Amino acid sequence: MFSGIIETIATLKNIERDGTNIHFTFESEFTHELKIDQSVAHNGVCLTVTEINGDLYKVTAIDETLRLTNLGSFEVGSKVNFERCIRMNDRLDGHIVQGHVDGKASVLSVADKDGSWEYEFELDKDFTDINGHAAEKLIIHKGSITVNGTSLTVTHIRNRTFGVAIIPYTYKHTSFHTLAVGHQVNIELDVLGKYVARLTS
Numbered sequence: 001m002f003s004g005i006i007e008t009i010a011t012l013k014n015i016e017r018d019g020t021n022i023h024f025t026f027e028s029e030f031t032h033e034l035k036i037d038q039s040v041a042h043n044g045v046c047l048t049v050t051e052i053n054g055d056l057y058k059v060t061a062i063d064e065t066l067r068l069t070n071l072g073s074f075e076v077g078s079k080v081n082f083e084r085c086i087r088m089n090d091r092l093d094g095h096i097v098q099g100h101v102d103g104k105a106s107v108l109s110v111a112d113k114d115g116s117w118e119y120e121f122e123l124d125k126d127f128t129d130i131n132g133h134a135a136e137k138l139i140i141h142k143g144s145i146t147v148n149g150t151s152l153t154v155t156h157i158r159n160r161t162f163g164v165a166i167i168p169y170t171y172k173h174t175s176f177h178t179l180a181v182g183h184q185v186n187i188e189l190d191v192l193g194k195y196v197a198r199l200t201s
Contacts (some may be wrong), residue, residue, distance in 0.1 A: 001092055001099075002098070003083070003090075003094040003095070003151060004146050004150055004151020005055075005151060006150055007082055007084060008029050008134075009079045010027065010042065010079070011077065011080075012026055012074050013025045013056060014076065018060075021062050021063065021161040022060070023058055025054065026059070026082075028181070031056065032058065034049050034052055034072045038085070040059065040082065040084055041085075042081070043085075044146050044150070045071060046098070046100065047059035069186045077177055080175060081174050082110065083149055086175060097151060097188060101138050102104060102135065102189050103163045104127065105122055105125045105127070105147075105184070106183070107120075107179050107180065107181050108121060108181065116166060118163055121162055121164075123135055123160040123187070124184070131198040138190065138193040138197060140154065141156060143190060144157055144190050145162070145164070145187065145189065146177060146187065146188035147185070150170065150176070150187045164178055175188075188197065
């Protein structure tokens, strides 16, 4: 379980293909605090630490994960949002994030608001329905959404497009400053909304 509050940016150092799986080796300032079998979110994707070597650690993404997320487009040198799982006695500064990505969205626009930035995204065409409900129905104005692992508030929603506002701290300390029009991001919809959708389906 995560909160969507990004701790740092990790750098991809190596990509190793193994059948339909990919082993990713990352470098992070928190590697020395990790342990084998620990869950870590990478752009909002929960992956298990399988190996640690100095400042480097390894995780594995299976075919299903690669299909639903932007991990398959990573290249050596890619920067990703990094968050360790929350502890039960921590403050929940963001919202409840599972690290189970529902699908991808594409950046439609990035607007400089003279002190903040507004990003607009469109859900990809293959973004599947959730419990029989159109995915966009689970995105609400002023509701929570996870974009590349970052807990954000929806500023507007129109059909399959939605916007979020990014403050300077988030812009600087996450990978948002690397996003441009056309880039794909990982989306996790609010788990509470998904449960409601399931109960009413």
